[in-house]
Amino acid sequence: MKKLLLSLAASMAVGAVWAYPDKPVNIVVPFAAGGPTDKVARDLAESLRKTLGATLVIENVGGAGGTLGATKVAKAAPDGYTLLLHHISMATSPALYRNLQYKTLDDFEYLGMINEVPMTLIGKPGLPANNYAELSKWLEANKGKINLANAGLGAASHLCGLLFQSAIKIDMTTVPYKGTGPAMTDLLGGQVDIMCDQTTNTTSQIESGKVKAYAVTTPKRLSTPALAKLPTLDESGLKGFNVSIWHGLYAPKNTPKPVVEKINAALKAALKDPEFIKRQEALGAVIITDKRVEGAEHKKFVEAEINKWGPVIKAAGQYAD
Structure with missing residues (x-):
């Protein structure tokens, strides 16, 4: 009897699996x-x-x-x-x-x-650097004064920012926000200097010219019309840099x-x-x-x-x- 019950239970379990999802x-x-x-x-x-x-x-x-x-x-x-x-x-x-x-x-x-999802390195509208080479010089000249925005601990922008600082060996003042929205608002207003965030959050701002765009974080350039001309950080000198x-x-x-x-x-x-x-x-x-x-x-x-x-x-x- 016990064997029969076990067999029935097993059959029911198998039946439930094959009926998935019901x-x-x-x-x-x-x-x-x-x-x-x-x-x-x-x-x-x-x-x-x-x-x-x-x-x-x-x-x-x-x-x-x-x-x-x-x-x-x-x-x-x-x-x-x-x-x-x-x-x-x-x-x-x-x-x-x-x-x-x-x-x-x-x-x-x-x-x-x-x-x-690729990411982009962007800067506030008034930043004097117009390309990554100029940004690199600006970062070096302004050590200890740079504010790097992110959308909060563990956010994509936080992680990209950490890896970027590690790659260029320059520490920045990290400014965490409760989401990308307020971080972007302060970047547009010039309260913070740079941010690294997903294309889903930055493409429209780049396309409209509201922020300075410096590079994408993937090994290859992107085909999206608004971002196609942006160089990669890898080709800009940060060899092996790859964040998505x-x-x-x-x-x-x-x-x-x-x-x-x-x-x-x-x-x-x-x-x-x-x-x-x-x-x-x-x-x-x-x-x-x-x-x-x-x-x-x-x-x-x-x-x-x-x-x-x-x-x-x-x-x-x-x-x-």
């Missing part, structure tokens, strides 16, 4: 609604729905630099109905937060990467393999969806088409990012409890 799937976004990561999630949900055939619900769980939302998913039932869409903070939080409530490489199933804000999809550890495979297949289909590609390109994002769309390669990439950012963050001594 109810709405929650995608947790660990930031407030309306931001770049939220936009990626909502666009992706539309495309995933076409393949999975289920309703996908975006749940915004902001706070603590994205770690509250990530913690919620790490502790969720491993059934495929609670997923996490997160950005580069997935790799930087282990160094930024000393009391992290999850283990980045151990507590999730890696489902695949989605996109990469990437997004990936995750499930709680021990989510059944068939469910993981089904979600990964749906993700791959979404990344080829013309509508999704069009929406992402409008944001300046580049869709992932290489081997990082596979869970194992996605995880290898995140581990490499942890190793890349850890020393930079620790050297800066900027932590959160």
Whole structure:
């Protein structure tokens, strides 16, 4: 009788896996609604729905630099109905937060990467430097007087700023804001000098000529019309400089393999969806088409990012409890 019950239970479990999804799937976004990561999630949900055939619900769980939302998913039932869409903070939080409530490489199933968003180095309108060579001289001549804006601890602009200071070996006064909006407002008003932020936040300001644009942070120049003439930091002399804000999809550890495979297949289909590609390109994002769309390669990439950012963050001594 016991063997029969175990067999029935196993059959029911297998049936549940193959029926997946038979109810709405929650995608947790660990930031407030309306931001770049939220936009990626909502666009992706539309495309995933076409393949999975289920309703996908975006749940915004902001706070603590994205770690509250990530913690919620790490502790969720491993059934495929609670997923996490997160950005580069997935790799930087282990160094930024000393009391992290999850283990980045151990507590999730890696489902695949989605996109990469380039970044731009920009300056206030009145900055005397008109290109990166002139900016480099200006930075050297104004050591101890430079204000570098960012959107808060762990934000893309914070991370890019840390790596930039490390690369040029010049310390600046970091000015954190509660979001990109107020940081950009003060940059436009001349209260701060420079900022490094995502193309999703800077392209319109560059295109309108409201800020000075100096370089992009990717190894290759961008094809976006407004940014095509901007040199890369690598070609400008900072060899190997490469920062982009990437997004990936995750499930709680021990989510059944068939469910993981089904979600990964749906993700791959979404990344080829013309509508999704069009929406992402409008944001300046580049869709992932290489081997990082596979869970194992996605995880290898995140581990490499942890190793890349850890020393930079620790050297800066900027932590959160």
